[in-house]
Amino acid sequence: MRAIWLVARREYLGYVTAWGFWLGLLLTPAGLLLGVLLPSLLERAEPARYYAVIDTQDNFASALGQYLEGRRAREARVDLSVALSAGSPEASRTAMEAFDAARADGADARAALKAANAPVSVVPPPSKFVEIDWDKGVENLPAALRGEVAISGPLGDKSLFAAFVVRRDAAGEIQSVEYWSEDVVGADLRSAASGAVLNLARMAVFSKAGLNLDAVRRADLTAPPIVARRSGAGAGAATEVTFADRAPFMASAALAMLLWFLIFSVVNFLLTGTIEERSNKIFDSLLTSVRLTDLLAGKLLGVLMLSATLMGSWTCAALWASLQMSSELDPAVAQFLAAATDPSLLTPALAGFFAGYLMYGAVFLALGALCDTIQEAQALMSPMIILLMTPLLMVMLAVRDPASSVVAAMSWVPPLTPFLMILRAPTDPPIWESLAHLVLMVGFTGLALWASARIYRSGAVHGAGMPEVRRFFGRLVTFGRR
Amino acid sequence: MSAAPLRLNAITKSFDGRPAIRSLSFDVPKGSILGFLGPNGAGKSTSLRIALGVMAPDAGEVSLFGAPPNLDALKRVGFLPEERGLYRKMTTKAIIVYFARLKGMSAKDAGARAEQLLVDHGLGDQIKTRISRLSKGMAQKVQILAALAHSPEFIILDEPFSGLDPVNQQDLETLIRTEHARGATIVFSTHVMEHAERLCDRLVLIANGEKRFDGTVDEALGLLPQAAKLSTDAGFDLTRALSSTGFAAEADGSPSEAGGQAWRIALPVGLNAQDALRAAIEAGVPIRAFAPDQPRLRDVFVSLAGDDAVSAEDKAAA
Numbered sequence: 001m002r003a004i005w006l007v008a009r010r011e012y013l014g015y016v017t018a019w020g021f022w023l024g025l026l027l028t029p030a031g032l033l034l035g036v037l038l039p040s041l042l043e044r045a046e047p048a049r050y051y052a053v054i055d056t057q058d059n060f061a062s063a064l065g066q067y068l069e070g071r072r073a074r075e076a077r078v079d080l081s082v083a084l085s086a087g088s089p090e091a092s093r094t095a096m097e098a099f100d101a102a103r104a105d106g107a108d109a110r111a112a113l114k115a116a117n118a119p120v121s122v123v124p125p126p127s128k129f130v131e132i133d134w135d136k137g138v139e140n141l142p143a144a145l146r147g148e149v150a151i152s153g154p155l156g157d158k159s160l161f162a163a164f165v166v167r168r169d170a171a172g173e174i175q176s177v178e179y180w181s182e183d184v185v186g187a188d189l190r191s192a193a194s195g196a197v198l199n200l201a202r203m204a205v206f207s208k209a210g211l212n213l214d215a216v217r218r219a220d221l222t223a224p225p226i227v228a229r230r231s232g233a234g235a236g237a238a239t240e241v242t243f244a245d246r247a248p249f250m251a252s253a254a255l256a257m258l259l260w261f262l263i264f265s266v267v268n269f270l271l272t273g274t275i276e277e278r279s280n281k282i283f284d285s286l287l288t289s290v291r292l293t294d295l296l297a298g299k300l301l302g303v304l305m306l307s308a309t310l311m312g313s314w315t316c317a318a319l320w321a322s323l324q325m326s327s328e329l330d331p332a333v334a335q336f337l338a339a340a341t342d343p344s345l346l347t348p349a350l351a352g353f354f355a356g357y358l359m360y361g362a363v364f365l366a367l368g369a370l371c372d373t374i375q376e377a378q379a380l381m382s383p384m385i386i387l388l389m390t391p392l393l394m395v396m397l398a399v400r401d402p403a404s405s406v407v408a409a410m411s412w413v414p415p416l417t418p419f420l421m422i423l424r425a426p427t428d429p430p431i432w433e434s435l436a437h438l439v440l441m442v443g444f445t446g447l448a449l450w451a452s453a454r455i456y457r458s459g460a461v462h463g464a465g466m467p468e469v470r471r472f473f474g475r476l477v478t479f480g481r482r
Numbered sequence: 483m484s485a486a487p488l489r490l491n492a493i494t495k496s497f498d499g500r501p502a503i504r505s506l507s508f509d510v511p512k513g514s515i516l517g518f519l520g521p522n523g524a525g526k527s528t529s530l531r532i533a534l535g536v537m538a539p540d541a542g543e544v545s546l547f548g549a550p551p552n553l554d555a556l557k558r559v560g561f562l563p564e565e566r567g568l569y570r571k572m573t574t575k576a577i578i579v580y581f582a583r584l585k586g587m588s589a590k591d592a593g594a595r596a597e598q599l600l601v602d603h604g605l606g607d608q609i610k611t612r613i614s615r616l617s618k619g620m621a622q623k624v625q626i627l628a629a630l631a632h633s634p635e636f637i638i639l640d641e642p643f644s645g646l647d648p649v650n651q652q653d654l655e656t657l658i659r660t661e662h663a664r665g666a667t668i669v670f671s672t673h674v675m676e677h678a679e680r681l682c683d684r685l686v687l688i689a690n691g692e693k694r695f696d697g698t699v700d701e702a703l704g705l706l707p708q709a710a711k712l713s714t715d716a717g718f719d720l721t722r723a724l725s726s727t728g729f730a731a732e733a734d735g736s737p738s739e740a741g742g743q744a745w746r747i748a749l750p751v752g753l754n755a756q757d758a759l760r761a762a763i764e765a766g767v768p769i770r771a772f773a774p775d776q777p778r779l780r781d782v783f784v785s786l787a788g789d790d791a792v793s794a795e796d797k798a799a800a
Binding site for chain 2: 003006007010014017018276277280281282283284285287288289290291461
């Protein structure tokens with residue numbers, strides 16, 4: 001154990017004193033945070049855009065305004081639901097019903113939230129589009145859309161983002177709606193217009209059929225929400241699915257991704273460290289001072305300590321940041337953390353991490369022992385990239401449908417087991433399956449370590465390298481042709 | 483002498499069907515300095531790696547301190563491999579401490595020992611210097627110190643003089659003598675005979691994976707016939723003049739420094755250079771110069787391993 005510890009300590013100190021480690025420690029969470037928050041920050045920071053409607057009547061503009069407000073209200077409802085999920089189900093139901101009733105009475109998102117006594121932290125999302133009056137005719141639209149002319153509006157002088165030119169027949173029926181904009185890609189406002197036109201068309205049909213339009217509108221607004229339920233633990237009635245129910249799935253997906261990220265960010269250290277030892281010709285000195293098994297165990301432990309440092313630092317930083325941002329954790333974050341630290345998820349996550357790390361770490365150690373340079377390692381990395389990407393692709397598939405039979409079947413492929421076992425944990429797999437996964441992982445990890453030790457010895461002691469690898473694959477190809 | 487720290491018995495090793503070591507056997511007596519000689523590619527490094535258990539033999543037995551090589555026995559050994567290498571980002575002190583601790587020393591003792599060794603061997607101002615910033619010779623010196631830091635009973639140095647300048651070679655010779663005086667048994671491999679001649683009390687010479695000689699330096703020198711060199715006036719026939727004395731003379735191709743004709747007189751067993759000189763005087767030989775022609779270890783090496791085995795460095799030294 002002493003030798004293992006000494007090797008591990010040297011490896012660990014070797015890495016943590018390198019500037020690259022600190023760069024990774026600091027930049028990785030910053031990058032992840034930016035990747036996660038940037039889209040929503042950008043969206044929220046995006047100033048509202050002006051649009052105009054050129055029409056002889058006002059029903060299209062009104063329908064579009066209602067459609068856009070409906071979108072905001074739906075987003076506000078989701079935020080309200082998440083915020084209330086930490087409280088009692090009864091209080092949550094009451095608030096949601098009040099929100100829906102206010103909407104049915106024609107209240108906008110802000111008024112509906114007020115009616116539901118929403119927490120102050122829940123606010124409706126800002127409007128993305130604001131209609132302005134346009135009386136300059138179609139011929140002046142191009143210059144305004146190109147930004148050559150500033151348009152005055154409630155948000156000050158801005159360029160015109162888009163305009164709708166509504167063409168009607170003699171009877172006043174909408175024949176077509178032209179969407180004018182220099183932004184040929186963005187579909188947000190265009191799709192809202194489609195929704196508004198659809199609503200108008202429906203209303204027109206209902207009106208011709210002699211239906212009371214007010215009643216139709218109320219019917220739309222009072223359409224009962226679809227309530228997701230799941231069977232309870234006992235024989236009682238099914239319970240409504242809340243964010244708390246979904247949190248374990250989100251947490252397992254996050255843990256699986258974190259596992260993938262951690263494994264493949266730290267096993268690279270094993271690869272480069274071993275290449276350094278081989279190119280520095282230090283193996284003989286090491287192997288006359290420490291057992292090969294102890295050397296390998298020490299190297300794996302050292303890098304494991306490194307990943308623990310990364311994980312610990314990032315976790316502490318995340319908790320600190322959460323506490324700094326609000327006096328108490330956001331209920332959704334709290335539920336997510338509670339799910340992630342639940343033993344039923346944490347246990348397979350930790351087992352998966354250790355097994356996955358050892359499994360892939362052993363492979364990278366063996367690869368490093370065969371290479372004199374990073375360039376040589378890159379030649380061997382091509383097939384490894386496929387091996388690395390497969391778990392990620394499976395994780396993405398499993399995130400969408402963790403209970404799928406494909407995911408269940410693939411979880412028995414050892415290199416994928418550590419990741420898919422975590423993702424399947426919230427689906428309450430039978431206990432025998434979890435145990436069998438563990439046995440499979442331990443067995444395959446043992447096999448990977450054994451094979452890697454042999455390859456490592458070949459590289460370290462006998463100087464086996466790329467020519468031997470090429471010969472090995474050459475034999476495989478020759479064998480395959482027989 | 484007590485039990486041999488190292489004993490190889492009929493070691494055989496092949497690589498891809500090509501024999502590298504052929505039934506090699508020898509002992510390293512305790513307290514000796516043994517020179518393990520052989521031309522490049524003779525199998526010296528492979529033999530030493532097998533001796534330390536880094537590599538397993540195809541056949542034969544290795545006994546290190548009376549048992550097959552194991553970690554406990556290896557803790558009593560200091561090893562400088564032929565392929566030098568250290569962690570380039572570690573400091574000189576840290577690397578010596580690391581290997582000393584792997585060999586069982588405490589952190590405190592290893593630290594003190596490392597500092598002492600570095601100071602004693604002229605690297606006192608490099609204690610905190612990274613290996614990557616040292617010259618090749620200095621790094622090699624650090625590696626030698628790392629191999630010796632735990633005061634091993636048995637020291638194996640594979641080509642230790644290779645890559646060192648003459649001053650550092652002299653320092654290393656002193657270090658080897660110091661370690662020997664401390665009581666360590668030492669084996670070093672080399673193909674430069676001068677070091678072996680100056681340092682060793684025993685020699686094992688291998689060529690092409692086979693043992694060609696195992697004995698003392700004197701025994702090695704005794705393998706070649708003794709001779710004397712003599713210069714006469716030009717045109718004198720020394721062969722005829724000595725024909726009745728029992729000494730055989732032959733013209734030496736090399737020019738005589740004293741002028742005239744250079745000759746080499748073979749000394750029969752039991753007779754020495756004085757006897758040859760006396761016979762020449764009595765035969766009325768016009769002697770311009772006379773000197774005993776002592777065989778050197780290099781000559782023994784060449785005769786046993788073949789002329790191709792002599793390195794350019796050694797030829798220059800000769």
